[in-house]
Amino acid sequence: MTEIRSRHLDVNGIRIHVTEAGSGPLVLLLHGFPETAYSYRHQLTALAAAGFHAVAPDQRGYPHTEQPPSVGDYTIHHLIGDAVGLINALGAPDAVTVGHDWGSPVAWGVAQARPDLVRGVVSLSVPFGSRQPHEPLDRIRAAYGDNFYQLYFQEPGVAERELERDPGTAFRKVFYAYSGDAPEIGDLICDENGWTGPLTDPVKLPGWLTEQDIAVYAEAFTGHGFTGALNWYRNITRNWELTAAWQGLLIDRPAMFLGGDRDPVVNWFDPAALRPIMAATVTNLTSYTLLEGAGHWIQQERAAETNAALIEFVSSVS
Template sequence: MVEHRTVEVDGVRLHIAEEGEGPLVVLLHGFPECWYSWRHQFAPLAAAGYHVVAPDQRGYARSDRPEAVEAYTMPHLVGDVVGLVHALGEERAVVVGHDWGAPVAWNTALMRPDLVRGVVGLSVPPTPRGPVPPLKAMREMFDGRFYWNYFETPGRADAEFARDPHATFRRCLYGLSGDNPANAEPAQPLIDPEQGFLANYPDPGRLPDWLTEDDIDTFVAEYRDAGFTGGLNWYRCLDRSRELTAAFDGARVTVPALYLTGDRDLVVHFPGNDQLIPALPTLHPGLGAPHVLTGCGHWTQQERPAEVNAALLEFLDGLPD
């Protein structure tokens, strides 16, 4: 049974959901999500003998939401994971991340391989540090219409998503899923600033089988007090994070690693990923061939829980002590 409590990490209170006993597995969600995104993973991993912990990361849901935008850089986020592992009384953990949680997981493995027994990234691969800051690069490549650039203006996406959170979650979760026929050939997520992000993703009318109205209601309730600004601040720190992680340019993932994604995930089709993803095993000694789920969209562990759980358990069971 999933239990909830709050853990303080370097002055930031993180809400965690946890189940089971045994080696620690930390599950890191993405945007716009929270601990509940891992609802299908708790019981199977706990039953297999693992202590499963899914925090609301800083800025999200029930965790603290620092006001300063610059409090959401990658070193802050990795520091939260390191602090959480220690606060739980452990010295090492397997770190699993989806969407924004994946870069946090990959960077934790790069910066603190002594702490990470193994790392799993869902959706987002380990991405090399490019020659141009990411917000600037996308601004120039897509004339400011890439969704990161829409998100970077304080207050704009915040207000759009908060206007009707129920509609926001319905439209985002369906719109980026493999069930949306438009994602059979995912296009770049370009935004008309006058129309907003959600204009790209109409309401589905009927939810796909993996997503219920109760699920939507739970996400809405978790965001009722938090809003969306904390999560959006992660995007606003993209260029700053690149600057602060310069010392790790060229670093490789050396701990055992797994990359798992869907072929209908928009991230797979970001510029350059068609060349990066096939090359991952040669770039990172700890990483095997990508595990690709046919017909799966962006919400990997929610859309395909049985397949994701099987892949996670196989990976976990194969790790050295």
């Protein structure tokens, strides 16, 4: 059985916890919200068995890694800098950067800012979105109203109180509601009880998710809290301001996109038009797949198919 190892690395003035397996060319696996490196548990061993050094950090502000105190410590430049710092700290000449959810903008950003360090870039669930000329939260409010979850996350302390009251129930609701197993595609709109208020607590978990998995996530955030993770959202406007020089910048590294056709993020866009839209800005999009019936948590929901696609792509650029 492939051993999964754990350690801390000093990167950019903070201690970042990483889980890793295997040896060989580096594959850096960047998780999203509200997850941890545990979300890549199936990919670590599969990539290691295929001859790669798979490394999944708990990113800045998340459990097991340091949580800088200021909201301004979580800009996209900090997050990209951490990924670059990890590549260097691991002694690798380059990496395939893999991102899911919030990890995807980081993976794409490393490919934009430091293409010399990127053999290829993989996005799970979140397509590349080129910088737009208008402030993003204003566009979100105009499109979805004031109760969209990203707007709800802006006020410090509000979402924390909701999620920290009962992390286990919050994780059960969120993982089920935005998976392919939910009866309807989630709309990401909050109600008077917050983000998880309108979500169903499933009587039975889907087959890809166990009570032990829920416990791992809930125990990780208990005590640590959600503030560091939520601070990523509180920099959306600041990130837009900081990346003005990147407007129109293309991504020319080999790229792969894998999503689910029942993912609410994919369905923000017109799924039928998504590939040509991405191809206009990701000029070497060599792999694009939407898995039928899959939701947002694709590397957990559909581990075997995700692993096969990842190994094929990573092998092709390594």
